[in-house]
Amino acid sequence: MEAHGVWEGGFRTRLDDGRGHMVTVDLPSDEDGTDAGTSSLELMVLSLAGCITTIFGLVAQRRKLRFVDMRVVLEAERPKGAPTIQRVVGTLEVRTEASSEEVETALRVTLRICPVGVLFERAHVPVQVVARVLAPSLGSAVREAAPSPTAFVANEPISSQPALPPEAHPRG
16 A cells, blocks of 8 residues: 655645546644645544445345445534644435444444544544434335445435434434
């Protein structure tokens, strides 16, 4: 695994993994950046979200837990003046015919083995994610795990579905 960073001026850096995938990180304009890309801390939270959906898909596949779609919404808490993220809370929405217990078990396994989540744990940054099980819409076929960004729910991609209200997130 490799990471290459090339400074492009100001606080902007072009990153690549040596396999042809690139991303730009920058500070937001209210922190003297140009907002040309996500911040490095935001990239960490994005990586956690990607890891959760990827590992949940693998766990679901092994457990024969079929689902139509899934989405994770995370919120990283960084108090004013804190050097880094203090806590991450979120919700994993899964559209499935499986029981809540099955989804919650798969999520517990996911959070235990997600490599990015393990890094957060070792940094003493708690990650709390709750499962929200949604029934499949009429006409949507439940499929074996490997989530697809082109899956449709009620004739709209899940990414266009409204986000969970703040009160649905665990605040501890």
